[in-house]
Each structure stands twice: as C-alpha cells, then as structure tokens.
Amino acid sequence: MYRTGHLGVSLLVAVGQPLAALATGGAMLWLAMLPDVDHRIPGIPHRGPTHSLLFAVLVGGAFAGAGALLADGVGVVGHVPLTLFGFFVGFVSVGAHLLGDVLTPAGVNLFWPWGRAFSLYVTRADNTLANWGLFLLGIFAVAAAGALAAQGLP
Secondary structure, X not given: OOHHHHHHHHHHHHOOOHHHHHHHHXXXXXXXXXXXXXXXXXXXXXXXXXXXXXXXXXXXXXXXXXXXXXXXXXXXXXXEEHHHHHHHHHHHHHHHHHHHHHOOXXXXXXXXXXXXXXXXXXXXXOOHHHHHHHHHHHHHXXXXXXXXXXXXXX
C-alpha cells in the first residue's frame, strides 16, 4: 500500500469510543508509515523486521513506557490505564500498516525472523483505486462514527 491506503486502514481501525478514537486516530495517522522507515535504513530489507509483530510489540512497549511516564501510574483513558492504552496505540498503529501490506501480493513476514510472508493477494501496492478506496472508506467510517456519537449512539 501507499500512504493514502495506509492512512485509510488506520482510520478504519481507529473508530471507536469518541475520546479514545480521537487520541488513537491521531497517533495512528502520525505513525501510519512508521514501518516503512526501512526504506531509509541501509541494510534493512523492505518488509523485513519493521513489518513484523515483533516490531509492533516493540513500538507498543515504547508507547506503554511513554504512557507510564505521563501518567505516573494514575492516568486513564476511558477506564484504561495509560500504559495499556499506550501499548494499544503503538501496537495497533503498526498492526494497521501490516494489515494494509498483507492485502498486497508481496505480503509481510509477520513472524520475522522466522516464517514466511503472509498475503491475501487482494491488490497491488501501487493500485491507485485500492489506495484511494481505502482512504475514502476510512474517512466515511470516521464521519459515520462521529455522526453516531453526536446523536448519542455508541
């Protein structure tokens, strides 16, 4: 997937409880392309270690640590401690990127360094229609969730 597709998947995953969705969605949009940092690091293959569940756990751990520092053990978001919320945001942000890339024929090696690439063979990463379709679907999902929240529905 390209940036628009990854942003759309992030928006789809971020929809939920309004306050948490706002915080989660903002962070996920900011982190949507983080796994593609491998393009800029010599010696690290694209869709290698930064496109794995291990990387998602590491990013989640970093955000859990940030949540612990910010909360000093007492902060909560929607009855969830900030450390757990931080882990969720980091892990799901990378997970949304992996979900977008698993739609492509190249897939991702979720269990790097062991295993093989997983792919659903839905669309090529450079498919403009698929990327913009995911982006617009994400925008629609966020708008629909906002409209329901404004009406007092879950």
